[in-house]
Amino acid sequence: MPKGVFKVPPIANEPVLTYAPGTSERTELKKQLEAFRAVELEIPMFIGGEEIRTGKKVSIHPPHELKHCLGHYHQGDESHVHQAIDAALRARPKWAEMSWEHRASIFLKAADLISGPYRQKINAATMLGQSKSVFQAEIDSACELADFLRFNVKYMTQIYGDQPTSSKNIWNRVEYRPLEGFVFALTPFNFTSIAGNLPSAPAMMGNVVVWKPSKTAIYSANIIMQIFREAGVPDGVINLVFASGPVVAREVFSHPEFAGFHFTGSTEVFQSIWKTIGENIHRYKSYPRIVGETGGKDFIIAHKSCDAKAVATAITRGAFEYQGQKCSAASRAYMPASRWEEIKSEVLRQLSEVKMGPPEDFSNFVNAVIDEASFDKLEAVIKEADNHPEAKIIAGGGCDKSVGYYIEPTIILTTNPQYRTMQEELFGPVLTVYVYDDLKFDETLDILDKTSIYGLTGAVFAKDRYIIEKVTKRLVNAAGNFYINDKPTGAVVGQQPFGGARGSGTNDKAGSLFNMIRWVSPRTIKENFIPPTDFKYPYMEKE
Structure with missing residues (x-):
């Protein structure tokens, strides 16, 4: 039979549709949601x-x-x-x-x-x-x-x-x-x-x-x-x-x-x-x-030279999109003391605008966690933190499964970088923050590298290029997908091949x-x- 050396058609990433009001894709999707719900x-x-x-x-x-x-x-x-x-x-x-x-x-x-x-x-x-x-x-x-x-x-x-x-x-x-x-x-x-x-x-x-x-x-x-x-x-x-x-x-x-x-x-x-x-x-x-x-226990570390709003947005998106149920989701963060209040203020402002509810309502940013076992585990962790001397809930913490498995985007502030939620993968909308002394940046890098068994994703936020280079080299084994001034989620096929080592x-x-x-x-x-x-x-x- 005839033979040939064949070239496949040009390959490019599929464009992401917006689903903005008035678009055809929005109308089509809403019709499909109704059709699936009807049977x-x-x-x-x-x-x-x-x-x-x-x-x-x-x-x-x-x-x-x-x-x-x-x-x-x-x-x-x-x-x-x-x-x-x-x-x-x-x-x-x-x-x-x-x-x-x-x-x-x-x-x-x-x-x-x-x-x-x-x-x-x-x-x-x-x-x-x-x-x-x-x-x-x-x-x-x-x-x-x-x-x-x-x-x-x-x-x-x-x-x-x-x-x-x-x-x-x-x-x-x-x-x-x-x-x-x-x-x-x-x-x-x-x-x-x-x-x-x-x-x-x-x-x-x-x-x-x-x-x-x-x-x-x-x-x-x-x-x-x-x-x-x-x-x-x-x-x-x-x-x-x-x-x-x-x-x-x-x-x-x-x-x-x-x-x-x-x-x-x-x-x-x-x-x-x-x-x-x-x-x-x-x-x-x-x-x-x-x-x-x-698994992953993915991190964000910010340097004092960071852009505070960029860090805050990376936290809101990286930790809470899809309820934190991504193996790449940010679940621990290391913030410099000199910038923490500025970053915290912006994160809390963003979270005040976040809506939670069913995905059929397109205005909702956060939906439900996957099942009751996940809900119960996350609720127990949040309650434990609420009563622990080394932890304080500074955002969210609400849990309700009367209608669906809803857990508010939750931020735990800890004084102990080895606190349980800094180490264990939770797979939910829970982020734990440790605020470090600016003068102990190198020590904090060591703590970050040794705290978790995982090595999947991580991100550094800094404007100082010497710091960016230092962190990139120092944390070479801490993340298989490493991000500079970006959230640690959202790898795109053909652009950021995905995977980590260690326990990941x-x-x-x-x-x-x-x-x-x-x-x-x-x-x-x-x-x-x-x-x-x-x-x-x-x-x-x-x-």
Whole structure:
């Protein structure tokens, strides 16, 4: 058949729509929100191309409006996990053999479906199911997911194009094989884009996938799966299961064909799974690829030379957008004593204008946290701080779950840089501030670097370039994504590859070539055009 070296279409970031009053996207989204609220969806699993309904239905409710039912999903058990693994392995030979440009076409089409006809469906599903504001949904579920798919196609072509040199009479080449077996993708609730990227990135490289989404993000995961199916992902390549975590783990991590794990979630879960994989390593056909992005205790440190309003805005946005439920969210801040009152005054002024409520009201900046377990944990932490001699609540602190899981943006001021909320990931709208003596800036950098087990994101605010350089070098291991005079959230695919080390994960940088290359197993091929016919080398000749 005809062959060619193909160039993919130009790749660029998906433009973010404004949803300002009077815009067409605002009108379309409001209609879609109303349409979703008017029906109760019945969401099946998708295994081997079939819709699987078990009859064991679990209801889905918006975190911000508990009395409303969005629909039900069909919960599976170990038999469905087995079925998903078998379906994936059956699909593997044909999918692995498919020419790369056809795999690329499928996911480029998926990106166009997301940014086009499915844009408001995936935004509305994320807003309702995960309580995201319109802007947070747009930059996540529409733009970032489309970006992941398009840029990953670009990275795939770069990987395939990376070839070795050859010497005279020799042709060396490398082919990039998919992993031998199946990949397990375990995805979080907080980013719809991550839920779409974790199964699709390995699949794009020719792998087959068993995908388990967070139970609190099944409503949007259903839309993602619809998009993949419409884009042409063949049956069995990506299999969506809704069994409980422990049930899925037992079946997946004991299977000899388990070849890779793509994860975003808590550090504790990731470490537990890594341990399980290690204990079962003798079972597997090959050493599994383990790729994980986990927790964070992300920081903002301001120097006395900072712009106070810029710091305050970074705090308001970095700590409280999407209720602080971002692994990159600012949750600890180090403020210079000489500038603190100025910064605090501006933060409190901004928070006085922040509205909290359902995302269907576009004027709300803060919505609900994801579920009752999260609410209860955060409420307990806030109450503890309110009664602790080393802590003082200077903003927010209100908690109410009578209608939805609402927690006010809360700022804790502590006199102890080792206070609990300076160290532990809370995953909610809670920021802890430590005010340091201006003369102890270097000492504060040491404290910051050693306080947390994590190393995901962080930011420095300063106008003094010597200070910026010092902090950038001194905190080289404290953050895998480091920001200068900007909030520590909002990484864009193709611009800021995302990931951290220490307790924050394997730092394989989602949205980059570094992540995609983990899903292939290179094979080097050497061809000798004129092979030797005598074993003797020239040095063996007589004088």
